[in-house]
Amino acid sequence: MSPTPSAPTGAPVPASEANESIRRFVRARRGVAWSAQDMAEYAVLLEIWTLAVRSEVVEAA
Numbered sequence: 001m002s003p004t005p006s007a008p009t010g011a012p013v014p015a016s017e018a019n020e021s022i023r024r025f026v027r028a029r030r031g032v033a034w035s036a037q038d039m040a041e042y043a044v045l046l047e048i049w050t051l052a053v054r055s056e057v058v059e060a061a
Helices: 015-028 036-060
Strands: none
Touching: 015 036
C-alpha cells in the first residue's frame, strides 16, 4: 500500500495528513539507502504536501 494520501475529490488533502504520510514514509526507510523509486515517491509526497499547505494558506487569507 502506498503512503500517498488520496484526494478522490480532487481537493488537496489536509497538510497534517500529507505531513504524516511523509513521516511514515521516511520512518519506514530509516537506515536504508533510498532507491530511485523511493526518491520519486518522496518527491510526489512533497508535492502533495506543498499543494496542501498552499491551499490552507489561501483559505486563511
